[in-house]
Amino acid sequence: MGGGPRADTTGADPAAYATYVDARDSAVLVREDLIDHDADHPSWEVFPNSPRVDRSSVDTRKRWCAVPARGCAEVVGVPGHPAWDVDPATGQSTTTTKGNNAIAVQNWFSNDPFSVGTETATPRPDRRYDYPWTNQWQEQRCNPEVFTSPQANDIDAARANLFAMHNRMHDWTYHLGFTEETWNMQQDNLGRGGLGNDPEQGNAQAGGISGGPPAFAARNNANQITPPDGVAPTTNMYLWQPMAGSFYAPCVDGDFDMSVIAHEYGHAVTNRMIAGPSAGVSSPQGMSESWSDQLAMEYLFEHGYAAPGRRGFTIGEYTTQDPNAGIRNYNMSDSPLNYSSVDYDFVGLQVHASGEVWSATNTDIRAAMMRRWGSGTPAIQKACATGARDVTACPGNRRWIQLVFDSFLLMSVSQVSMVDARDAMLAADRIRFGGANQDLLWNAFAGRGLGETAASVGHTDADPTPGFTSPYAREGSLRFLPVGERGPVAGAQLFVGRYQARAVPVADTDAATPLTDRVDLVPGTYEFVVRAPGYGHTRIGPVKVKAGQNRTLAVSLRPNLASATAGAAVTGDGINLPQIADDDEATNWASLGAPVAGRQVTVDLAGDVQQVRRVQVSAMLRPAVAGDADAGTQSRYSAVRQFRVLACTATGPVTCADAADFRPVYTSRPDAFPAVAPRPRAPELIMRSFDIPRTKATHLRVEVLTNQCTGAPDYAGEQDDDPRAATDCATASPQAQNVRIAEFQAFTR
Known part of the structure; x- marks a missing residue:
């Protein structure tokens, strides 16, 4: 299901x-x-894609017919099969x-x-x-x-x-x-x-x-x-x-x-x-959801029903009114995901979110196939969709989807990982097209971390080994060199993409791990996240990696003055307070069961009086953790949306123990974490950087103004006329009483 x-x-x-x-x-x-009048032939009034997405009630249905007839937009059916409405037992x-x-x-x-x-x-x-x-x-x-x-x-x-x-x-x-x-x-x-x-x-x-x-x-x-x-x-x-x-x-x-x-x-x-035909596929890494998305997208495209541009890669635009991502986190044609972050979403290994890695990979393959084999005309696309042209005479997208179908039959067990699915597609190309596309397949897989060294310990592996190399490419080699004020930083991790929580690093400077400080990548443009104890998070990119390149990826790291590793101490409301200062988006602080406005965490900064110019905040959530003080499933709507920063300098009688000791120095935009309908999503909640006025302080306080439930306009007010339920999140949902922040980090610049 x-x-x-x-x-x-x-x-x-x-x-x-x-x-x-x-x-x-x-x-x-x-x-x-023998019948020559239209009344004896079936026709259907249908929405080829969906009604208009502007919520209007204009009837845009088309007429589909079993045989050519006046007023029919399209003839449907498979030759040699009964018409759609015929009972094969009676022929009527x-x-x-x-x-x-x-x-x-x-x-x-x-x-x-x-x-x-x-x-x-x-x-x-x-x-x-x-x-x-x-x-x-x-x-x-x-x-x-x-x-x-x-x-x-x-x-x-x-x-x-x-x-x-x-x-x-x-x-x-x-x-x-x-x-x-x-x-x-x-x-x-x-x-x-x-x-x-x-x-x-x-x-x-x-x-x-x-x-x-x-x-x-x-x-x-x-x-x-x-x-x-x-x-x-x-x-x-x-x-x-x-x-x-x-x-x-x-x-x-x-x-x-x-x-x-x-x-x-x-x-x-x-x-x-x-x-x-009896096993049923099991793919916790999400391919089953991804394949379904791909089939839906390709069906609409080949028949000429898809919306233009990126909307044609959106699943559920009509049911969500979101033209960009629909029922997913990302539009499959514009996704930063790769296999190192297959477990990126905050409910753990989740088939819909994890499957988006496979969707992004296949969208790359599809685009590469179209560059090689053309995109054809609408008439050619339709002829291929209806089987009127052999696949070897069809554009690249049809060749791609044929490989997808062929790969299904090459997976002999129902429990499959993305690496298994990759291998099946490579084999399908060798069988169907004599291996004519091995290079572009391998290069596309490698660009998404599914290259030749990628490995998965079974189909349930939430932390598979990513690999960014291809047998058909000259990779570039990057040496990861994180540098702090006192020289190279030990214990730093390098991640490909935008995610750190539950992602797998590709290089580090920790001698205790099997990783080295080098990573090889197929040519392309990459984003990176660097995490280091005491230094918080640093985003890098875009970085262009060239064929045969051998270079040092030097990263200047600034101390995170709000890091417990660096000596900061945390007090305040709620539970799991140390987790807001642990340099890790995989954990979070929470305040539960109380109005969220005014809930706060105070950080006694590392060192003496500090001058702070920038803060970083993450609203990332995490899966349930048995035995934790905040053990259960974490609601998307409990993530912080708007906050403010207050400062205090402990001197003389001022101890920074009372609210009156603090002065406001920064208030974020109301949409600091800008989630919209239909729900908050991981890309909107991960670490963000905020420049604040130059502030001298020994203590900083992050204070919640709203969470996603209480502060987002798309979740406010009565949105239907069903008298059995209210829709206003701030007054009708228990999430108005819960808020979470994953990280609060402070930097001199």
Whole structure:
């Protein structure tokens, strides 16, 4: 099971879940050939991608038809297969949302993702499935009365759209190799291998009535349950709705977001094809979620439905109203992630976030393939998508996605790491294209830390060994040289990318570790983070590494005056106070169960009177730690948003023990950690640097003004008309009483 965000009340990460025609086909085709009027051919009114993302109710649906006809935007189906709405047992139309590849039903009254509804769309004897769409869930702002209204929350349009999208994914994946012989999903396998009796069962508006507030058991999610071949899979599309302190979605219906529908269908593909058909893939490093994102993106692109630019690489723009990252942390076409930070997100090894490393890697590969093999015209892209052109006559992106599908069949075990998936893609290229792309594959893998020395201790490894070298490149070699005021700094670590917490360093100056002070990297541009006890964090980059280069990466480190290692002492409110001064974003201070405004931590700076010009603050969270004073799951909404810095100089009777001894010297912007809807994300919470007025002090105090719950406009106010639940985070969520800061660091410059 997998997919988009699952609702919970903690704000933690969601947990997600050549043509042969047989006698039956011939009978259907002959019958259709004899009929010369459009009424006997099916058509569907659908959103090829989604409704408009500006929340308007303009109906932008297109008409898809089984045969060419006036007014049809596109002809759909696979030659030699029944039309989408035909029952293969009778050769007749079901006149509703049921056919050989899929069935779409209403399931308003069940929150059980394994249950399947029975009510298909209102029959259309003329086979014209053009049900009205009024955008009622959005127009009525999630008001539950929509279910008893005449429009019935557009349920017929939802079922018809979901049915058509599942059929379209069946057809597109069929041409890439997800066929009867590789355990696809069909009621009748038409004598072509595999087991039948397993069409995709789609629950539209799952839990629409039963799954809303106060428990939100069936909101803001989508999932796919894929049993072995011959047993029908089930997918659930849910309604989306804002939830206080958990997930701020617009009032939209997931049945109309093809990026989400296609993502879930992708889970069925990988669960059947990898070690298929009964094992189901297990990839805690996140490839299963990534593959689903990739399939959704590529389907939309090849058919010409993707939004322009980076929005075409966004999964869930419609369901989140976020054109940049959608339901992820990063847009897959603009991501800084690499294998050394596969565990970067603050809930630990998490399939959605960790999978973004694999998405970024494959986006690089796809771009390199398009540079080599071209991007083609829209007509060529469409011909490749529908199987009308052989892959060897297709642009680079089609060659790439074919390798992705081929790699599924080359993974013989269900428990796979990213290194396993890398090896399968390399093998797929050797088999399919004679190894024509080995160089660009290896170089792209190496650029994301999945090079020839990358290693993973099994599929659950949260700290795999990254490798940035390629057998097809002349790497550059960097010698890591951190230098402080008194010379080289021992115990410093170098990380590739933007993350330190839960990331794996690539070099260090600690003689007790197996690492050295050197790292080899394929040519490219890199960012680095340096962490050293007593020196806090230093960001470096961009750094351009050239082929054959041998250079010293000298890094000037300034003492962190607020570091416990350097001699600073911490007092104040809350728990885990020393962790705000330990030079480590993997730990944090917390104040729990009290209004957050005014909660503070005071640091007696290392040394005597110091002149401070800059502070660094991190709002990074961490996974649950059993036995810790702050043991449980940490909510995204508890991260600090706005703070101020106060200063005190201990002299004479002034001891800096009282609030009256401190003077304000700096107040951050209200969006110092600028999270927006649908939820706070790791990239918005990691270490940030703030210049402050030149300040002389022996003590600095960091004081919370707001956390993400109390200070972010996107989480404020009543955002729907559902009387059963409030949405204002500051008044309706317990996270208004919790705040966390990972690091407070102070520097002379």
